[in-house]
Amino acid sequence: MNRREFLACSVAATLLPTIVRAAPAIRLKAEPVTARILPEGEAPTAMLGFNGSSPGPELRFRQGERVSVAFENATGRSSAIHWHGIHLDNAMDGVPELTQAAVEPGATFDYTFDVPYPGTYWYHAHHRSWEQVARGLYGPLIVEEPDPPAVDRDITVVLDDWRLERNGALHESFGNRHDFSHGGRMGNYARALFSTDTVRRGDRIRLRLINAATARMFPVKIAGGAGRVVAHDGMPLAEPAPLGELFLAPAQRTDVILDVAEPVSFALRARDGFFPLGAIAVSGSNPAPLGGPVAPLPAPDIPTPDGKAATRHTLVMQGGAMGGRHGGSDFWAFNHRSGMPVEPWRRFARGETVRIALRNDTAFAHGIHLHGHHFHEIGEDGALGHYRDTTLVDRQQSRDILCVFDNPGKWLLHCHTLGHQASGMKTWVEVA
Numbered sequence: 001m002n003r004r005e006f007l008a009c010s011v012a013a014t015l016l017p018t019i020v021r022a023a024p025a026i027r028l029k030a031e032p033v034t035a036r037i038l039p040e041g042e043a044p045t046a047m048l049g050f051n052g053s054s055p056g057p058e059l060r061f062r063q064g065e066r067v068s069v070a071f072e073n074a075t076g077r078s079s080a081i082h083w084h085g086i087h088l089d090n091a092m093d094g095v096p097e098l099t100q101a102a103v104e105p106g107a108t109f110d111y112t113f114d115v116p117y118p119g120t121y122w123y124h125a126h127h128r129s130w131e132q133v134a135r136g137l138y139g140p141l142i143v144e145e146p147d148p149p150a151v152d153r154d155i156t157v158v159l160d161d162w163r164l165e166r167n168g169a170l171h172e173s174f175g176n177r178h179d180f181s182h183g184g185r186m187g188n189y190a191r192a193l194f195s196t197d198t199v200r201r202g203d204r205i206r207l208r209l210i211n212a213a214t215a216r217m218f219p220v221k222i223a224g225g226a227g228r229v230v231a232h233d234g235m236p237l238a239e240p241a242p243l244g245e246l247f248l249a250p251a252q253r254t255d256v257i258l259d260v261a262e263p264v265s266f267a268l269r270a271r272d273g274f275f276p277l278g279a280i281a282v283s284g285s286n287p288a289p290l291g292g293p294v295a296p297l298p299a300p301d302i303p304t305p306d307g308k309a310a311t312r313h314t315l316v317m318q319g320g321a322m323g324g325r326h327g328g329s330d331f332w333a334f335n336h337r338s339g340m341p342v343e344p345w346r347r348f349a350r351g352e353t354v355r356i357a358l359r360n361d362t363a364f365a366h367g368i369h370l371h372g373h374h375f376h377e378i379g380e381d382g383a384l385g386h387y388r389d390t391t392l393v394d395r396q397q398s399r400d401i402l403c404v405f406d407n408p409g410k411w412l413l414h415c416h417t418l419g420h421q422a423s424g425m426k427t428w429v430e431v432a
């Protein structure tokens, strides 16, 4: 991707719709909306969204709360919502054909579940997601710590791209076979959307980055102050890491705590340099900066898995443009199987520790997501790495993950490049 492949438009800050704390019971209405994707002065974009906007409202819950969301489907098409990264009851996972029937146009579905772990999550449509997420059916979901880290501002940053016509309309080329067989639906306009557009010099801020794109990987550089990475996919790092260039595969999240020195800007690395995604302006200064080292976020109450006791399996990613066919008209496969098998790929006993070698035999990178759980990435040296729900496996690379399957039910395992998922790169496991 070169910078000039993007639409040239000034990058004004666009604010995310926020709802401060959601009441324990809320209503989320999916419907056609008019969104402001392009800057002021350019045309708005007709999309789908929730409660009048895309992205949908930021839902904020407290750790341990039992939440209930009445999903009202006014989109005129079947849909369902998935609560990405939440370890929830399987029946609430939002996967049509696996955990529930699709919610028909005009119908309502009540999602009731617990949010056991604090962190940065998101919700998104999980029916024809390659189209519905690209049309705007997603929003941030934050689970607050009972005792959150000391910061002046808690800011959500949604990274996304859109394929737009000059008149601001979404390009209607959803699900075309070229996108499916290559890197997925790439937009020609990319930016960061913020929940706050100004901060003070000297503020300590928490940035919650979410890659909501259906296909674009975001190599992102953040400037404007000294920062530390404190969490990936909602889960705290044992030790905050220095903020270098970040890399977020679709659906991945990263939390950063940063002391503001100047406007906080975000830029996407392109082949020929950096493309600006937007910035949070500075206005005034904080008379009493917090300063001091950034402490780790409280560790989740999760036992360290025993890798030696793990059962082992291998999942090979295959297919793609020039990668051969693996079944029907699908382009992608896991272990020579394309699409949703009737039987699960594997059955695990509840509590079983499993080591899965994810081997990418294709010419594209894939961000692989497991529903209902997090897993440890295993380093070359066998050490336990980050605890994530979506892991990036670069082309021709392989990565082992270690997962304690402690959540009973039928859980999807798929590539979060949503066109790859649609075109075969998905399977499921059953935990009983």
Ligand code: C2O
Pocket: 082, 084, 124, 126, 251, 369, 371, 412, 414, 416
């Ligand atoms: Cu974020 Cu199966 O999805």
Ligand code: CU
Pocket: 365, 366, 367, 415, 416, 417, 420, 421, 425
């Ligand atoms: Cu993929």
